[in-house]
Amino acid sequence: MTQWQERKQVGEAHEARVATALRARGWTVQRCGQGTYAPPIRHTLARTDSALRYFPDLIAARDGELVTIDAKDRMPSTHTDRYSISSAALTAGLLFTAAHAPTPLYYVFGDLKVLTPAEVHHYTAHARRHRSGAWVMVATRQAHSFDEVFGTPLAWAA
Numbered sequence: 001m002t003q004w005q006e007r008k009q010v011g012e013a014h015e016a017r018v019a020t021a022l023r024a025r026g027w028t029v030q031r032c033g034q035g036t037y038a039p040p041i042r043h044t045l046a047r048t049d050s051a052l053r054y055f056p057d058l059i060a061a062r063d064g065e066l067v068t069i070d071a072k073d074r075m076p077s078t079h080t081d082r083y084s085i086s087s088a089a090l091t092a093g094l095l096f097t098a099a100h101a102p103t104p105l106y107y108v109f110g111d112l113k114v115l116t117p118a119e120v121h122h123y124t125a126h127a128r129r130h131r132s133g134a135w136v137m138v139a140t141r142q143a144h145s146f147d148e149v150f151g152t153p154l155a156w157a158a
Helices: 003-023 039-045 087-099 117-124 146-150 153-157
Strands: 028-031 058-062 065-072 082-086 105-109 113-115 135-139
Touching: 003 028, 003 058, 003 065, 003 146, 065 087, 082 087, 082 105, 087 105, 087 117, 087 135, 105 117, 113 117, 113 146, 117 135
Parallel strands: 065 105
Antiparallel strands: 028 058, 058 065, 082 135, 105 113
């Protein structure tokens, strides 16, 4: 199995876990983005600089509220107190947020902690960048809990 295939499997499992957690909180969830495109489109899109490469993975609604989610998991071998996000994905996230306001975009990480693109940008604006410039790093302590952002299963059941 290639590294890309392994990352894809981890990513799809994380998307499914996030969708399940949202449904447990009363959200209706639909997959969207690159993972839903036909293989020739995904293949071509992966070789472009288009912001469509970073379209959110999920869209969810509950009680008239609409949100989008970009599920971001890291490979199991990475253990740090920071999340890494590609600079290109962050730029696309900021553009998506601006173009689709007031619909929020949330990054949900592998530990089910949550940040918005604007928060990532804010927390990393003056931080040391990854030496390649291709990634930004944000401290995990900056993130919000999943329940804080999307509600708790018990609160929804009540």
